[in-house]
Amino acid sequence: MSTLTINNVSYQYSKTSKAILKDVSVEFKQGVLYCIVGKSGAGKSTLLSLISGLDLCTDGTILYGNKDLSAINRDEYRAKNIGVIFQGYNLLTNCTAVENIVLSMNISGSRAKGKKESAYKLLSELGIDRETADRKILHLSGGEQQRVGIARALSHHPDIVIADEPTGNLDGDATKGIMDIFVRLAHEENKCVIIVTHSKEVAAYADKIMRIANGKVEMQGK
């Protein structure tokens, strides 16, 4: 069964504007790494916003399991079922790395004890040591911030992880490090990982590639 099913989805910013997505239908499954590619303005990030419940499609339905996203509490969906890694990281800059993770755990409603320790452990698995974890976000490098963003997205154990240009600001070595994490998440932790990217190098890690052009989606498998 698909984790996420997109049925005949269309999207336009206003009634008079041109449709960004036209009658798109696609399925996402657990344990698969997807890459969405396409030119700037093709609708990649829009599709990601719709999947993450940050926006609603103007036509069609998006199902999480068998639940229509437009009919469920999307705050709760974002807090518990999906982890979003934003292009600009979108971390709270007045907090430390570990505080960002604990905050996300709190928002997800986690009542587990030792959340801070779990956050340190998660960050450590992503290559962030304790000393770095205790630094404010603005004192971290782009690569470190990206890892904190990934840790935050994984902190509440979501089924789906989506990332918008996760390696956009990183060099080659850092890109490889981050992509290895995504591959591990999909293949070893059975997550559904969806990445939006411009980069062919990143797309090469994907199990399936979705190409968006003129509002239509074309799926290519390896």
Next chain:
Amino acid sequence: MAGTIWGYSDTTLMRGFQEGRQKIIEGRFFENPGEVIIGKRFAELNDLSPGDIIYISGGKKADTEILPLTIAGVFTDYQAEANTSDVWIGVELSDIIVSFDTLLGSDFSGIYPIMDDIRFFLTNAEASEPFWQELKEKGLPASYKTDSDVEGYNEIVEPVKKMSSVAATFGIVILLTGAVILIFLSIINIRERKYEIGVLRAIGMKKYQLARGLVYESLSLILLCAVIGMTLGGVLIKPISGMLLEGSEIAHAGVSFDPVILPLILLVAVGLGVISSLIGILYITKYEPMKILSEQN
């Protein structure tokens, strides 16, 4: 030999005894109505001792009655004993001392009360009549003359009333201005924290959770400020009122910080905090997280 009857309402006013100049040499002090102590000379000349009864005439009642008084004790006055002059002002050894109530009960003519001019400051002029009535009911002797200086009261109170009215108007203006400033500060605060709000909403924080957090934050700050303000008010109330009322007759009446008003101040502070927070929270509900983050990025 002439003698004087002295009546005292309070034994602490009997300075001769307090200072040790006068002393009971036989018997005891008067305790009950109708008891007296008499001077040593009076006792010697009339061969009187404690327990004897003397009869006094000369009061209004004495036209038809003679007042019996029981001797409780005999006193002496060392200063009067040593005095050789003809001119002596004070208790003589031929005098009689009674309680004030006994003296009033005798209804003597020619009573010369030596009393302080006692003033009471009431909260309003209308309260004076009931006040006198209450005092009489509680035993104020009829010999006390009561008088209410309503005109003087108004002269004192009117400026204070005006000042109070000006202060109330000033307070309302400050409250309204403060409310507007708080609302603007809240909006500015929310706008400044738009990014933070966008992030929290994007990772799933519900609007009500965010609003609750912001209200708690505002209330904590407001309560802290209210406590600081009230503490300062409590400390400064005396010097400021002293400065404002300087020269006034009621300056000595004393001004104090009434604790009853504390809940009201807290209520107003909390009300203002909640209103200003709610206005800011309306901003939160207006923006969608995606819009905030795309603006920021």
